[in-house]
Amino acid sequence: MIINKVISKNNLKKESNYIVELENVSEEFKMGSSVIKALDNINLKIKRGEFLSVIGTSGSGKSTLLNLIGGLLKPTIGKIIVDEIDISTYSDNEMANYRKNMVGFVFQSFNLIPTLTALENVEYPMIFSGISRIERLKRSEEVLEKLGLGDRLKHNPTELSGGEQQRVSIARAIINEPEIILADEPTGNLDSKTGKGIMDVLKTINEEMKRTLIVVTHDIYISYYSDRRVYLSDGKIVKIEEGKV
């Protein structure tokens, strides 16, 4: 059903170059009596496996863009086509499935569940896929070890440093092997050295696992890790820069 369309593993799909296409996307919010345009007529094509940065100041609409691609929000106007399907027509259930299988989120404030251990946080998304406990724990351990957290499995987030927490968060984001990884200011709560470490991790995931990576940031230097940079201002794209710096 819908699940088959959403899970794009290599054997199923004809190869289209673009994994995400935004067509005339606008997002409007009502604040009291006035209407705020968070995004204004966005047109953007994102290639498979691309590492894209979205740069802008606070209020530029960058987080809204991320949320739209991530399926947390529906556009007021326009289409969002992910893997050849217009997700703006999705029902609530289809959206939930989409978030489960197609995207993985990394947040600025980590958003780990404080009452769960690192291992339990990482296995969390798999619970909703009905995967068995043994399988879940096995996979979670593997990923955490790959990210250098093998000895932190039983720690609660409060017992972890910022960098470690973000790594747990990244582990959780990739545990269901999503096509797209979305990171909203991933280094925002970290010092520059740790921040660099996190960006290295993300870059590695992008290159080795061949996952599309979209990072939202206000920090130009962070954006230099990416292949392409999209500059947003007042909800509009003002500049797109190709190439590494």
Place this chain on the structure above:
Amino acid sequence: MKFSDLIKIVIKNLKRMKIRTALTVIGVIVGTAAIVALVGIGTGFQKSITGQFESVGLAKSIQVYPQKLARVMGPIHGTKPTEAEEVPLDDKIIKEISEIEGVEGICPLITLKDAKLQIGNYISQASTVGANDDMLKQLDIEFGEKFKETDLRYIIVGSDINKTFYDINTEKSVDEIELLGQKGRIIVEQYSKEGGTSITKFPVIVVGILEQSYPDYDLSIFVPIEFAERLQKASRGESFALREGEYTAIQVFSESVEKVDSIVEKINEMGFNAMSMEQILGTISTIFTILTGVLGALGAIALFVAAIGIVNTLVMSIYERFREIGIMKAVGASNSDINKIFLYEARAIGFMGGVFGVIAGYIFGKGLNIIASYFIQTYTEDGLASLSNLNLFEVPFWLFFGAIIFAILLGVIAGVYPARRAARLDPIDALRHE
């Protein structure tokens, strides 16, 4: 989401707010215990009282009164009002009734409540009942033998009569006294219109003791029917005597419990008022059932309040878990997943409260029973001694499971609103929280 995972999540969540969960569960426990205790008492009471009457013997007996007397005594259900003609209960009628299909025997109902039996220095104020051969057939002797209808001074006593005596001089009650073969006297007092009292004493011999059956018979003294008539005359004086051969009431014995209803109908058609123990039992049962229902409703009110407590607890926990719900949605939990989790949290509270509540209610009821029995034993006359084994509290199967299911159901209903609220949260708003 696998069921085992769901349960684990639910248990974890409930453990996180241990005290709050505990308090909410206590609310449900109290409500459930109330229902179980109250309905249990109602049921127990009903069973113990009707149980006293349910032994087959009494269930087969029918009391018959002439219409006029019935109206004097007050409205009795089943009465068909007849016009002016008032048919007397006499020997002719008795013969007619005895020919009704299913009638095994008839005995005029002559009971003296104020005649006393004296043996040696001991007196008993147990009721004296007149018995003819038909009545005697209904009785089972344990010691001694039955008298014949024509034996004037031989009497039989019920199995518990020997506990009803007290010493004339000390006025203290005595425990069992020897009765079989004893000579004694039946004493009747008559209050005359002029204000005086005359006492008549009739010598008697106890020839038999009955097997234990039910309190009515166990605590009665049976005398031959003619003797009873004479005692009645002596106690009421000439002015009260009915015309010769007329009776104020008769007792009809049916062959079987099934035939009682048809006999009652036929006697009513004859113009009399027939009441069977069955009818009375039916009325008592109905009253008790209504009473129990009311008690149950009271308990249900308590449970309803507890359900509101569940709603409150869950709604509050949603406020505290806003962000967590946002995270759940972000990692791909569907609305129905989140709905399920909160619904099951409510159910779990209902379940725990129900199970422990039933246990608590049971213990409470049993405790009440013990206290009540103790009081009855210590503070009432020995005539009620047989009641001390009363089981005033009974929890039938349906009450046990019904209460638990009711509590769970309440949990389910209480969870609907909070679960929907949680499931409908906007993930972006939720993630922004806190």
